[in-house]
Amino acid sequence: MEELGNLKYLDCDLKECNRIYPAVPVIARQMAEETKICGYTLPKGASAVVITYFLHRDEDVFPDSEKFDPERFSPENRVNIPEFAYIPFAAGSRNCIGRWFGEMEVKTMVCHILRNFSIHSVDSRDKMLPIMNITLQSTQPFRIRFRPRHNNNSK
Numbered sequence: 001m002e003e004l005g006n007l008k009y010l011d012c013d014l015k016e017c018n019r020i021y022p023a024v025p026v027i028a029r030q031m032a033e034e035t036k037i038c039g040y041t042l043p044k045g046a047s048a049v050v051i052t053y054f055l056h057r058d059e060d061v062f063p064d065s066e067k068f069d070p071e072r073f074s075p076e077n078r079v080n081i082p083e084f085a086y087i088p089f090a091a092g093s094r095n096c097i098g099r100w101f102g103e104m105e106v107k108t109m110v111c112h113i114l115r116n117f118s119i120h121s122v123d124s125r126d127k128m129l130p131i132m133n134i135t136l137q138s139t140q141p142f143r144i145r146f147r148p149r150h151n152n153n154s155k
Contacts, residue, residue, distance in 0.1 A: 012070035018088035025053040117146040
């Protein structure tokens with residue numbers, strides 16, 4: 001587990017995956033108090049929705065936002081991302097309680113897979129057409145090919 005925390009570039013990769021394809025593309029909240037946003041008044045009790053799928057594609061924050069660029073999340077670049085501009089697991093006191101566990105689980109799985117296989121996409125990324133349900137899903141299967149790594153001494 002400790003070693004997973006040392007995989008800094010893997011962290012950047014996973015953050016960029018979550019930026020482009022957030023598992024939860026929409027976050028809904030109820031306004032606790034009257035709030036003014038961009039000249040509009042949202043009354044107390046009104047529903048507010050943040051569409052993280054679009055938030056994470058804000059060109060002012062993430063230039064060339066459709067490009068997969070893990071360097072956005074390198075320590076020197078991460079400081080340029082405003083607070084709450086990247087919220088794949090929501091934010092504040094109501095963020096995802098399983099975030100840490102989920103991230104560790106994904107890192108473990110990715111390390112195990114990459115240690116044993118090389119991965120190649122069969123389909124181009126433009127064939128991945130997302131739809132927003134409770135979680136972000138693709139309208140059709142996205143095919144990838146796993147090839148066993150040879151000369152692999154790890155178990």
